[in-house]
Amino acid sequence: MRTYTNVHDLGDLKAAVREALEVKANRYSYKSLGTDKTLLMVFFNSSLRTRLSTQKAGMNLGMNTMVLDINQGAWKLETERGVIMDGDKPEHILEAIPVMGAYCDVIGVRAFAQFEDKDFDYSETLLNQFIQYSGKPVFSMEAATGHPLQAFADLITIEEYKTKERPKVVLTWAPHPRALPQAVPNSFADFMNEADVEFVITHPEGYELPEQFVRGARVEYDQMKAFEGADFIYAKNWAAFQDPHYGKILSTDRSWTVSGRQMAVTNDARFMHCLPVRRNMIVTDEVIESPRSIVIQEAANREISAQVVIKRMLEANL
Numbered sequence: 001m002r003t004y005t006n007v008h009d010l011g012d013l014k015a016a017v018r019e020a021l022e023v024k025a026n027r028y029s030y031k032s033l034g035t036d037k038t039l040l041m042v043f044f045n046s047s048l049r050t051r052l053s054t055q056k057a058g059m060n061l062g063m064n065t066m067v068l069d070i071n072q073g074a075w076k077l078e079t080e081r082g083v084i085m086d087g088d089k090p091e092h093i094l095e096a097i098p099v100m101g102a103y104c105d106v107i108g109v110r111a112f113a114q115f116e117d118k119d120f121d122y123s124e125t126l127l128n129q130f131i132q133y134s135g136k137p138v139f140s141m142e143a144a145t146g147h148p149l150q151a152f153a154d155l156i157t158i159e160e161y162k163t164k165e166r167p168k169v170v171l172t173w174a175p176h177p178r179a180l181p182q183a184v185p186n187s188f189a190d191f192m193n194e195a196d197v198e199f200v201i202t203h204p205e206g207y208e209l210p211e212q213f214v215r216g217a218r219v220e221y222d223q224m225k226a227f228e229g230a231d232f233i234y235a236k237n238w239a240a241f242q243d244p245h246y247g248k249i250l251s252t253d254r255s256w257t258v259s260g261r262q263m264a265v266t267n268d269a270r271f272m273h274c275l276p277v278r279r280n281m282i283v284t285d286e287v288i289e290s291p292r293s294i295v296i297q298e299a300a301n302r303e304i305s306a307q308v309v310i311k312r313m314l315e316a317n318l
């Protein structure tokens, strides 16, 4: 594997999940793969889980790991070519990326959507520059349009907790005080559309996600109707995607906050969220603390999804 930016990079998804469960049972069995190999993780945005789980995954594989927070101590980077650099950015990303590539064997990049220019975000400008100019295998640690390490961990978690062959999985929008990217719901939809599940998306009108990720999935605007008989509830906020409201908050309707009222019509559903989560905005204390909540187990699987991806990158370079 040379790049990891979406579900298709994993190839056969069932085989990837099998590999993940095998890695989970034997996570220290691959130490020799990463000997004298260096993992560099580059963050343009904050992180708790991705930072720790991906570093842990690299260490499980015997790698050395380095973390660079671009906004804390590195030079501010210009990203546009042709700019006269007389402003506050002393370095261009076109030098910075190959330099970073020179010091490592595998690179993870976190660079959220900036919500300034939809084309810049949806053409994954920053992530693609890393792929093009680093000379090294590159994986997304949440880029502008996707968070495939999260969605892979989500799928592993659903596989572990499902009690029927084809569970009903509902992705629900929930309110949030700040505009958040579509990366997490996009990737979740991308994965669920490829998995053996009955997939339903529910959100207020105006929050339609891009067609390339929704594909044929059922979209139900009535949240209660969507929740009926669900086996998994996956909550997430996102800002509007459709023009002319790209990156805008269209609703703060707290009746969409996941509470016991909605969970009551499910098939005793498991509750999932990628975290970090704002309690009593996205989900009530009761639901997230209930025994049906698997948010911690879901976060723990981030170590596994990252380890499978980095392992495959190391294997490809043997």
Ligand code: AN0
Binding pocket: 142, 180, 181, 183, 184, 274, 275, 276
């Ligand atoms: C980010 C998002 O919604 O994309 C990261 C989630 C993993 N969340 C926040 O910024 C709160």
Ligand code: CP
Binding pocket: 046, 047, 048, 049, 050, 051, 142, 150, 274, 275, 276
């Ligand atoms: N779920 C997730 O990616 O969390 P962080 O933003 O803390 O890395």
